[in-house]
Amino acid sequence: MSPWLLLVAKVVVAGVFVALLAHLSSALKPKMFAGLLSGAPSVATVSLLLTGLQKPREVPISGRGMILGAAGLVACCVAASLLVPKLHAMAATAVGWVSWGIVTFALFLLLPR
Amino acid sequence: MTLTQRLAAELRRERSQPVGIDTGKLAKPLLAHLGIRFVFGAGIALAAGLVAMRWGPLVGGLFLAFPAVLPAALTLLEREEGASKTDIDAMGAIMGALAMVVFAVLVAAGAPVLLAGLVWMVVAVALFYGLRVGIRRLL
Numbered sequence: 001m002s003p004w005l006l007l008v009a010k011v012v013v014a015g016v017f018v019a020l021l022a023h024l025s026s027a028l029k030p031k032m033f034a035g036l037l038s039g040a041p042s043v044a045t046v047s048l049l050l051t052g053l054q055k056p057r058e059v060p061i062s063g064r065g066m067i068l069g070a071a072g073l074v075a076c077c078v079a080a081s082l083l084v085p086k087l088h089a090m091a092a093t094a095v096g097w098v099s100w101g102i103v104t105f106a107l108f109l110l111l112p113r
Numbered sequence: 114m115t116l117t118q119r120l121a122a123e124l125r126r127e128r129s130q131p132v133g134i135d136t137g138k139l140a141k142p143l144l145a146h147l148g149i150r151f152v153f154g155a156g157i158a159l160a161a162g163l164v165a166m167r168w169g170p171l172v173g174g175l176f177l178a179f180p181a182v183l184p185a186a187l188t189l190l191e192r193e194e195g196a197s198k199t200d201i202d203a204m205g206a207i208m209g210a211l212a213m214v215v216f217a218v219l220v221a222a223g224a225p226v227l228l229a230g231l232v233w234m235v236v237a238v239a240l241f242y243g244l245r246v247g248i249r250r251l252l
Contacts, residue, residue: 007162011155018154019147022182026146026189027139030130031198032245035205036237038186041216041230043157044177048226051170058170063220065174070217073210076180080187081203089187089199096180104175113171 006054014046039077041066068111072104150185157181178213208244212237 001009021042028034044066052059076096083092157179165173183206187199212233219229 003166007159007166010162011158014158015151015155018157018181019150022150022154022186023142023147024134024139025182025186026193027135029133029135031190031194031202032205033132033241035186035202036209036212036241038180038183038202038206039209039211039213039237040182041178041213041233043154043161043179043181044213044216044220045226045230047158047161047177048220051165052226055170058165059226060221060223061170062165062174062177063217063222065171066177066217067214067221069175069178070210070213072175073178073180073213074207077183077203077206077210080183081200081207084187084191084199084203085196089191089196090184092199092203093180093184093187096183100180104178108172108175 001054006050010047010050013050014043017046018042039073065108068107069100069104071107072100072102075103076100146185146189149189150182153181153185174217178210178217205241208240209237211240 021037021040025034025037028037048059048062051062076099079099080092080096083095086092087095157176161173161176161179164176183203186202186206190202191199215236216229216233219232220226224232
């Protein structure tokens with residue numbers, strides 16, 4: 001399979017998986033339990049499974065990068081939960097994305113590779 | 114009301130609301146909502162894939178944990194149920210994200226992806242019940 005075809009497969013399958021997971025989350029109650037799925041490794045699971053079919057050696061390396069991204073995700077969720085009562089959800093999420101970027105790339109630059 | 118007070122109020126409400134699923138809502142997905150969520154998921158997968166192709170799997174891996182589900186979940190929840198539930202949903206996401214760190218550590222150590230996904234589920238649910246029981250005792 002060509003790298004571009006693999007990318008298209010990842011994009012389509014990840015999009016469908018995220019849509020289904022988010023729909024499941026919207027039907028779960030209580031809301032704090034439903035929120036767990038917002039931190040689920042949905043894109044990661046699909047991407048890593050498909051990468052593993054063609055380049056299995058790259059999967060643990062992606063996992064190492066993902067540890068830093070997941071630390072950024074924790075920061076994003078903390079920022080969003082604190083800001084969402086004060087701002088609209090979209091604005092709080094935008095600040096959360098910035099928090100994700102700062103934490104993830106700071107760790108990436110600071111930690112030895 | 115502070116976040117702690119809202120959390121306490123939500124946990125008091127949860128005592129009468131066990132974990133469950135609204136099957137009516139599950140059976141009637143709105144295509145527009147599914148479309149928004151698809152775009153977020155597909156967009157992040159595209160970004161992660163392109164970054165990995167250009168800068169390698171380590172940098173691409175960073176984007177595998179990009180907050181893809183959270184924006185659509187919070188925006189749609191705010192529209193449907195008002196702002197009061199969104200911070201509680203985001204608090205749940207913190208526990209999901211903490212469990213994602215465990216998922217990533219396992220994958221980095223060479224564990225099968227599906228096993229790591231299963232461990233994610235167990236850790237996330239354990240954190241949810243742990244917080245629920247812990248805070249209930251403090252209230």
